Amino acid sequence: MIEVKILGTGCPNCKRLEAETRAALDSAQIPYVLTKVTEIDQIAGYGILATPGLVMNEQVVSAGKIPARSWIIKWAQEREAASAE
């Protein structure tokens, strides 16, 4: 189970990132919980300079773009492997 956070104030790209992330993780059958962080001071707390940001297990993996699904799956699998140890 990985904990996924979408950092963004609700712009179109944030919604697209959420949809892409869900689609990627569903297709790879990786269990996850997804929360959206929309408060600007909390977003800024992650140290990103551009939205949307993608956070997995409290680590920023991507900021300011919508990464390819293969990347999202790869990051999630890395986090899963790390937490299994």
Add this chain to the structure above:
Amino acid sequence: MTALRYKQGRLFATHIQGFEYKEGNLSMSSLPLRHSPTARAFILVGIAAAVWVVAYNSLQPAADWITYRVLGLSPESHFGSALNFFLYDVPKILLLLSGMVFVITVLRSFVTPEQTRRWLGGRREGVGNVLAAAFGVITPFCSCSAVPLFIGFVESGIPLGVTLSFLIASPMVNEVALIMLLGTFGWQVALLYLVSGLTVAILGGIVIGRLRMERHVEGFVYQVKVRANTPNTDSRLTWPERFDQALSSTRDIVGKVWPFVVVGIAVGAFIHGFVPDAALAEILGKPAWWSVPLAVVVGVPLYANAAGIIPVVSVLLDKGVLLGTALAFMMSVVALSLPEMIILRRVLKPRLIGLYIGVVAVGIVLVGFLFNLILG
């Protein structure tokens, strides 16, 4: 024929001789040589570029052929010349936009806001403002990221004035506007726009920096605590990924602006064909000292797409409006928009927002006067 399509975040090429699409990778099954994904991506982009050049050069003959041969209209008729203008200009601007946005986005994939912040760290006023304005133009950035970027810059110790130079330059020198100016008026006017936009951003940032406005930034900005884990975003991209992203944002941008281009050019074509020169020149032709401030006052609350405003501006220019007035109008429409001010209000107090609008508006008015003076 070549058809490039974009599907689900992957470069998709169909019907290109020798290429076949397989599992998200471009493979060249009929060619005996083995190519790396990078080589394949370059070959594809090269082919697309060649098709682009051929298409661009056949626009005027094609427009002439359709209007004068197929439809049998006379070049002297109002409708014929308006239609010809429309059929030539719409594909020309759309081709220019697609090609140049693609190139610009590929170049931009080498710059990230994180790198920009590292570059600007520790720079003093002056040099810092010049660099910030330049980076504001080239850093990929959308207005919904203005707030995190502002906080990130200020929090890392970049002076307020330098940060604002970045924030002014970014919308002011708009890549769509730049390309449209290039396509409509040539490189001199495009360069003029670039240089004057940068100048307003540099000077605006310096002025606001000198006025010591730090206490008019919302307090929470200085209290934000960044967690220890620094973003480890993958900034090293492969060439196919760069092309992929560029294709995706080109599709986004052109998809968003094309209706404005079509409507803008249709209005332009109508005026070009039907409205007699004398009518508009009568209203707008007489240059008065107040024409530039008036253009800015009208332009600031107006929030239009750069792509839609330029064809109209180009026609106004044809009909006798001075270049400085027209540019000032366009810059005030593009640089100062209500949606962006609302976004910035979350980090800037009203007085600083007011100062921001005031300084930029005055800068644009001065640019307008200057051009009218030099070129008038």
